[in-house]
Structure formats: C-alpha cells, structure tokens
Amino acid sequence: MAEDKRLMKGNEAIGEAAVRAGCRAYFGYPITPQNELTAYMAKNMLDKKRTFIQAESEVSAINMVYGAAATGARTMTSSSSPGLSLKQEGISYACGADLPLVIVNVQRSGPGLGGISPGQSDYFQSTRGGGHGDYYHLVLAPKSVQEAADLTYEAFDLADRWRMPVMILADGLIGQMMEGVVLPPARDLAALPRKPWAVGRQADSHRPINHVTSINLVPDELEAANRKRFARYDEIKQAEVRFEEVNTEKAELVFVAYGTSSRVCLGALEMAKKAGVELGLFRPISLWPFPEKRVAELAAKGKKFLAVEMSMGQMVEDVRLAANGKTEVGFYGRCGGNIPSEEEVFAEAMRLVGTKSGK
Amino acid sequence: MELAYGHPKSLKPIQTKYCPGCGHGVIHRLVAEVVDEMGLQERSIILNPVGCAIWADLYFDFDSVQPAHGRTPAAATGIKRMLPDHLVICYQGDGDLAAIGTAEAVHAANRGEKFTTIFVNNAIYGMTGGQMAPTTLVGQKATTAPYGRDPIEAGMGYPIRVCELLATLGGTKYLARGSVDTAVNVRKTKQYIKKAFEAQMRGEGFSMVEVLSPCPTNWQMSPPEAAEWVGQSMAAFYPLGEIKNTLEEAKR
Amino acid sequence: MTEKTFMAGFGGQGVISLGQLWVYCAMKEGLEVTFFPFYGAEKRGGVARASVIVSSGEIASPLVTRPDSSVVMNPDSLPLCEEIAKEGGVMLVNSSLVKSGGARKDLKLVMVACNDIAEKIGDVKIANMVMMGALSKVTGAVKLDKLEAVLKTFFPESKHRFIPMNMQAIEAGRAAV
Numbered sequence: 001m002a003e004d005k006r007l008m009k010g011n012e013a014i015g016e017a018a019v020r021a022g023c024r025a026y027f028g029y030p031i032t033p034q035n036e037l038t039a040y041m042a043k044n045m046l047d048k049k050r051t052f053i054q055a056e057s058e059v060s061a062i063n064m065v066y067g068a069a070a071t072g073a074r075t076m077t078s079s080s081s082p083g084l085s086l087k088q089e090g091i092s093y094a095c096g097a098d099l100p101l102v103i104v105n106v107q108r109s110g111p112g113l114g115g116i117s118p119g120q121s122d123y124f125q126s127t128r129g130g131g132h133g134d135y136y137h138l139v140l141a142p143k144s145v146q147e148a149a150d151l152t153y154e155a156f157d158l159a160d161r162w163r164m165p166v167m168i169l170a171d172g173l174i175g176q177m178m179e180g181v182v183l184p185p186a187r188d189l190a191a192l193p194r195k196p197w198a199v200g201r202q203a204d205s206h207r208p209i210n211h212v213t214s215i216n217l218v219p220d221e222l223e224a225a226n227r228k229r230f231a232r233y234d235e236i237k238q239a240e241v242r243f244e245e246v247n248t249e250k251a252e253l254v255f256v257a258y259g260t261s262s263r264v265c266l267g268a269l270e271m272a273k274k275a276g277v278e279l280g281l282f283r284p285i286s287l288w289p290f291p292e293k294r295v296a297e298l299a300a301k302g303k304k305f306l307a308v309e310m311s312m313g314q315m316v317e318d319v320r321l322a323a324n325g326k327t328e329v330g331f332y333g334r335c336g337g338n339i340p341s342e343e344e345v346f347a348e349a350m351r352l353v354g355t356k357s358g359k
Numbered sequence: 360m361e362l363a364y365g366h367p368k369s370l371k372p373i374q375t376k377y378c379p380g381c382g383h384g385v386i387h388r389l390v391a392e393v394v395d396e397m398g399l400q401e402r403s404i405i406l407n408p409v410g411c412a413i414w415a416d417l418y419f420d421f422d423s424v425q426p427a428h429g430r431t432p433a434a435a436t437g438i439k440r441m442l443p444d445h446l447v448i449c450y451q452g453d454g455d456l457a458a459i460g461t462a463e464a465v466h467a468a469n470r471g472e473k474f475t476t477i478f479v480n481n482a483i484y485g486m487t488g489g490q491m492a493p494t495t496l497v498g499q500k501a502t503t504a505p506y507g508r509d510p511i512e513a514g515m516g517y518p519i520r521v522c523e524l525l526a527t528l529g530g531t532k533y534l535a536r537g538s539v540d541t542a543v544n545v546r547k548t549k550q551y552i553k554k555a556f557e558a559q560m561r562g563e564g565f566s567m568v569e570v571l572s573p574c575p576t577n578w579q580m581s582p583p584e585a586a587e588w589v590g591q592s593m594a595a596f597y598p599l600g601e602i603k604n605t606l607e608e609a610k611r
Numbered sequence: 612m613t614e615k616t617f618m619a620g621f622g623g624q625g626v627i628s629l630g631q632l633w634v635y636c637a638m639k640e641g642l643e644v645t646f647f648p649f650y651g652a653e654k655r656g657g658v659a660r661a662s663v664i665v666s667s668g669e670i671a672s673p674l675v676t677r678p679d680s681s682v683v684m685n686p687d688s689l690p691l692c693e694e695i696a697k698e699g700g701v702m703l704v705n706s707s708l709v710k711s712g713g714a715r716k717d718l719k720l721v722m723v724a725c726n727d728i729a730e731k732i733g734d735v736k737i738a739n740m741v742m743m744g745a746l747s748k749v750t751g752a753v754k755l756d757k758l759e760a761v762l763k764t765f766f767p768e769s770k771h772r773f774i775p776m777n778m779q780a781i782e783a784g785r786a787a788v
C-alpha cells in the first residue's frame with residue numbers, strides 16, 4: 001500500500017528517495033541551494049549505519065563516489081552548479097570506467113560564483129559530456145518534488161542497468177520548494193543487482209581479478225571500447241527517452257521547457273485556455289537522451305516552438321537541431337536567478353502566434 | 360626443506376615495463392610479499408595511481424581501481440568504507456600525493472581513513488618525463504627546473520617532507536619512511552609495510568609508508584649512481600625510520 | 612478552486628512558518644499544494660517572502676506572480692504586494708505595523724492588528740497565526756480544521772505546551788475579520 005502523502009522540500013525528498021533506493025554511501029560538499037540534501041543525508045545515512053562523508057571538496061566527493069561505485073555499492077553525490085564544474089573530471093573517469101552512480105545538480109545561476117537563485121544554465125555541461133573525452137550519461141529533469149523523488153529513486157536502477165552515471169538535473173526552485181510527495185518503498189539492500197565486474201569479495205567466488213579503469217594507451221583498443229560504449233548509447237536512445245505532452249495536438253504553438261520552466265509554461269497554458277487560445281507544452285524529462293524524434297514529428301506537423309529556459313538559450317539548440325529547419329523555433333529566457341513569469345511567457349507566445357498568422 | 364626464495368603469488372610472473380634501476384618494481388614486490396604472508400590475496404585492492412605505477416594493475420594479481428591523478432585517497436576512501444574488511448592499498452607517487460592530490464591526501468589522513476598509502480618518493484615526475492616534483496631537492500635539476508630547484512629566487516618552493524607534515528594530524532596512526540637503496544633498507548621497508556597493513560586490518564586509522572626510490576632515467580644517472588644518491592642526498596633530507604607510531608602495540 | 616497567496620514580511624516574523632503551516636493543513640484537507648520561500652541573504656531581519664498555492668487540481672507554476680491574496684506583515688512589503696496583486700484580489704495587512712492600506716481601490720483590503728492581538732494573547736511571536744486565522748476566514752481556501760494535529764508534528768514535543776496559545780491566535784484572527 002502506498003504511504004501517506006508527506007510535505008517535503010525537494011532537496012529532502014531527493015535524499016529520502018536515494019536512501020530508499022538503497023544508496024549505501026553519500027559524499028557531498030556544502031553549497032546553496034542544495035544544503036538541505038547534504039544535511040538530510042548526514043542524518044539519515046548515519047542513522048542507518050550507512051556511509052556519509054562531508055568531503056573536502058566536490059573533486060574529492062565525486063572521487064569517493066568513484067571508489068564506492070567501483071565496489072558495486074549504490075552511491076550518490078550532490079551539489080549545485082559551481083560544484084558540478086569541479087565534479088566533471090570525476091564524471092569523465094566514471095564514464096570511461098563504466099561506473100554506475102548518481103549525481104544531483106540543484107542548479108543555481110552563473111557563470112562563476114553567480115547567484116544562489118535558481119538557474120537552468122548547466123544544460124550544455126550536463127548533456128554534452130561536461131568533462132573531457134567522448135561520452136554521455138543519462139540526465140533526468142524533474143518538474144516537481146514528487147518527480148524529483150521518483151526520478152532519483154529510478155536513477156539508481158538506470159545507473160545499474162546501463163553502467164553509467166545518471167544525473168538528476170534539478171534547480172534551486174525544485175530543491176527549495178515544498179510540495180506533497182508519496183515516497184517509494186525502501187529497497188532491500190540484499191536484493192539489489194549483483195555486479196560481477198566490481199572489485200572486492202573475490203574470496204567469495206574465486207573469480208578472476210577485476211580492474212576498474214579508464215586508461216588504454218592502445219589507440220585501436222581504446223577506439224573499440226569507445227565504439228562499444230556508443231553502441232550502448234544508441235540502445236539508451238531507443239529505450240530511455242522520456243517526455244510529457246500537454247495539448248500538443250490542438251496547439252498551434254508548443255512550448256518546449258523542462259523542470260521549473262515547464263511549470264511556468266503550464267501556467268501560461270491555463271492563461272491561454274481562459275483566453276481561448278490553443279497552446280501546448282512539450283516537456284523533455286530525459287535531457288540526454290533528448291526526445292529528438294518526437295520534436296521532429298511535431299515540427300513536421302508544422303507546430304511552432306517556443307523554448308523557455310532559465311538561461312540565455314541552451315536546450316533551444318537541441319530543439320533547433322531536432323526541428324532541422326522544418327519549423328520556427330523561438331526562445332524566451334530569463335537568467336541571473338530570475339524565473340520567467342507565466343504572464344511574460346504567455347505574452348511572448350501570443351506575440352509569436354500573432355505575427356505569423358497576421359492577427 | 361624450507362623455501363628460501365620464491366616469486367610472490369600476488370605478483371604476476373612477468374617482466375615489468377619499469378626502467379632499469381627503478382624502485383617501483385622492488386616496492387611492488389614488497390607489497391606482494393606482505394599480502395601473501397597475511398593471506399590476503401583475494402581480499403586486497405590496489406589503487407594504481409596516475410604516474411609510472413599506473414601499470415600496477417598489470418603486475419599485482421588482485422583487484423585494482425584506477426582513479427584520476429591525485430584523487431587516489433578519495434577513491435580509496437570510497438572503497439575502504441564499502442569494504443572495511445579488505446586490505447586497501449593507496450599507491451601514490453610524489454606528484455600524485457603532494458602536488459595535485461594534496462587536499463585529498465591530507466583530508467583522508469586527517470579523517471583517519473583505514474587504508475594504507477604507499478608513497479613512492481622519487482623526487483621527480485617520472486611518467487611525464489622528469490619535471491620538478493614537490494619533493495625535488497633544492498638544487499636538483501629537472502626539465503622544469505633546468506638550473507636546479509631554486510626555492511626563493513625562482514619561486515620554486517622547498518621540498519615537502521610528507522610524513523612530517525601528516526604527523527601533526529590526529530587521524531594518522533603510523534607514518535614510516537623507508538628506502539630501497541640497499542638490501543638492509545629494503546628489508547626494513549618491508550617491515551614498515553607489514554606493520555602498516557596489519558594496523559589497517561585491525562582498523563587502527565590512517566597508515567602510510569613513504570619509500571625513497573630511485574629514478575635513474577629522469578635523474579640521468581646509472582642505476583648504481585641513483586641508488587647511491589638516494590642514500591646520500593635524499594636520505595639526508597628525508598630521515599629514514601618511523602616518523603610517527605601511535606599504534607596500540609607501540610603504546611604497550 | 613485555486614488560491615494563490617503571496618506572503619511577505621521580514622525575517623523573524625514567522626512568514627515562512629505561516630506559509631508552511633498553511634500548505635501543511637491544506638494537504639491534510641486533500642488539496643494540492645506548493646510552497647516556495649525566498650529569503651534575503653541575511654538569516655535574521657532580511658526579507659522573508661513565500662509563494663504559496665493551494666488547489667483542488669494540479670498546480671501549474673509554483674511561482675505566485677499575480678496573487679489572489681497577499682499577506683503584508685510589514686511596511687516594506689506593501690509596495691511590492693500592491694504592485695503584483697491580482698485585479699480585485701484580497702490584501703490582508705498587519706495593521707499593527709502597516710498604517711495605510713495602499714492606494715489600489717480594486718483590492719479587498721483587510722486590516723488585522725496581528726501584533727496587538729498576539730500580544731494580548733501572550734506573545735507577539737504568534738502574530739503570524741493571527742494572520743493565518745484571518746486568511747482562512749477571508750479566502751475560505753483552507754479550513755484549518757486539522758491544524759491542531761499538524762502543529763503536533765510541526766513543533767517538537769518540548770513546544771507542545773504552546774499549541775493552545777497558537778490555536779487561540781487562529782480563533783482571534785478569524786474573529787477580527
């Protein structure tokens with residue numbers, strides 16, 4: 001039976017979902033606006049006799065995760081934008097060594113130290129393999145506290161299934177806001193997937209020795225390994241694309257937005273309904289893999305797009321790539337910690353609808 | 360009949376890529392011998408660092424993990440916390456430990472992480488071809504210190520005595536400095552390693568054995584000259600012996 | 612039904628707890644809720660604001676940019692609340708600290724002497740609860756009939772003795788409007 005709905009902050013719901021998903025080790029470093037998550041993990045992991053370490057930096061935290069993941073344990077780190085820049089080195093190594101782990105980014109505004117208010121300007125860094133080398137990893141963007149909990153919980157399964165880091169790309173609003181949430185059941189640690197490639201416990205099975213590494217100095221071998229990984233990426237593109245659509249069939253103009261921005265667009269949709277205008281929303285949930293096929297289909301149907309982001313325009317590039325010139329792609333963004341209002345977004349949509357149809 | 364000499368089980372019977380006269384091979388062997396003596400081959404994990412010893416996974420016949428340059432103690436922390444009954448060996452060079460990974464090393468030591476660091480101090484960056492290391496002696500030449508290490512005028516700073524630096528930290532229980540320049544010192548170094556590994560398996564806190572080790576190739580010396588230079592020049596600045604021992608057995 | 616409320620005051624006035632308790636009760640009454648706080652950089656004495664929405668359906672944007680109701684706890688918050696209030700919206704003003712109700716004629720202005728009422732009950736700290744009682748009566752969005760149980764989980768055991776006083780403040784707030 002499902003549990004009662006609880007009122008929780010996004011940061012805390014992410015923490016609880018991780019604990020329930022069987023996270024055995026969490027490593028973090030303080031940064032606003034995700035501090036409640038680190039504090040939640042400190043209390044709850046220690047209470048459960050699991051591992052919590054406040055690392056000396058984000059660089060160390062991601063490498064502790066790297067070590068724990070190498071032993072096959074479910075493990076997680078979290079941070080906000082500047083900290084994610086520091087974690088990129090470790091993420092690249094984890095992708096090169098095919099290690100499953102979970103990373104949470106509660107984005108703030110940048111660049112540099114920027115501000116502590118919500119932002120969505122780490123899209124490029126997150127979806128393009130923000131460190132060195134050829135790689136990608138799953139990136140999931142929640143729009144609510146409930147979805148933040150659900151996606152975090154699932155991220156551990158996805159990481160194990162695909163042997164790769166999975167990133168939850170939230171933002172300061174999702175992290176700080178409180179909503180009702182029904183939490184998933186706690187996983188039985190003993191029943192989690194076995195990982196025959198992990199180091200340790202060799203004595204149990206006398207298996208051949210295992211190496212967790214990303215180095216290979218033989219060009220043909222390294223190329224073969226990279227190609228094999230990219231074949232897996234193709235499978236992921238088939239299996240793990242996620243999105244939500246609202247009124248896209250009837251709409252002349254479709255907002256494309258994820259996370260907090262998509263909520264704002266939903267507000268604009270309500271305004272449109274009252275005004276008797278048909279607008280739609282396309283919300284990517286998996287940012288990598290990006291739902292490019294569905295965007296292309298909608299573009300082919302002649303839908304106009306308006307990408308809305310809390311950035312100067314990052315995801316909009318994926319929308320344009322997928323639309324491939326078949327339709328107009330507008331952009332409306334706010335940044336610096338500002339969140340667009342539904343009124344602004346609605347007005348911009350009306351302007352685009354108006355100009356083209358000559359109203 | 361007692362076997363007087365044999366190849367350690369935990370070390371694969373293959374030739375290494377290390378240069379003639381390099382200390383890494385000897386140090387690998389000491390580690391493998393102790394692992395065998397403790398019967399821990401199937402419960403050992405080595406972290407092979409970025410540096411010449413990145414090849415450790417080719418030679419040790421047990422599990423290995425290869426982290427980013429200098430992040431070795433952070434990754435070792437993650438591993439040891441998940442597998443507390445395993446022997447976790449954090450093998451590091453001087454660039455890895457005392458330059459790029461100083462923060463990771465100091466904080467893992469200070470937390471008293473229960474793994475053992477084998478710190479190979481060859482006073483140079485080996486793998487990248489002889490650049491100045493944090494442990495390069497004053498006056499010693501390197502490709503990036505062509506006129507010799509000049510602490511003040513050229514702003515190159517002073518060599519760092521890592522054992523002494525870490526000795527002030529509450530989490531460190533056993534810090535010893537050995538050398539592989541002579542047979543006697545090799546034997547002593549093995550004793551330090553054994554003490555450290557045993558302490559680790561008792562869960563006593565952070566332990567480290569620093570090993571002064573020759574790098575004839577990058578020092579541009581013959582192997583005998585290099586060994587001599589370890590004994591005369593390096594050991595003069597980096598005193599050998601147990602720098603800190605607060606193990607339970609030492610207190611008794 | 613959807614009620615979007617913007618709450619504003621200075622740090623220490625209990626604006627954040629007011630918003631949290633409001634949505635907590637709403638959730639217990641079966642509504643969907645969002646609560647998004649905004650604090651200034653200072654921990655005490657800075658601005659404290661919250662976007663608070665309760666609804667019988669799914670909530671779109673959690674940001675309240677055109678509030679149906681606003682709660683003005685101190686003079687500094689009045690201009691902003693006046694600026695963003697929805698045409699014909701409700702504005703509840705803590706008249707103990709805010710002397711005028713602003714210039715907008717379309718708003719339904721409700722003056723509540725929160726601090727004075729709270730002091731009379733025994734502690735100025737419960738001025739926020741007086742306001743919550745008034746907000747419940749004026750908007751009807753949240754009945755607050757589960758508040759006593761909510762307070763038991765909201766406060767640590769050691770503070771449960773203050774619950775009766777808080778309930779009294781709610782009633783006084785209701786009675787004042």
Ligand SMILES: Cc1ncc(C[n+]2csc(CCOP(=O)(O)OP(=O)(O)O)c2C)c(N)n1
Nearest residue numbers: 409410411428452453454455483484485486
């Ligand atoms: C981030 C990063 N910077 C630089 C390097 C290049 N690099 C590889 S090995 C090494 C020096 C290692 O020296 P040391 O730790 O002393 O080990 P040794 O090779 O002497 O055994 C450097 C700088 C790297 N791999 N990664």
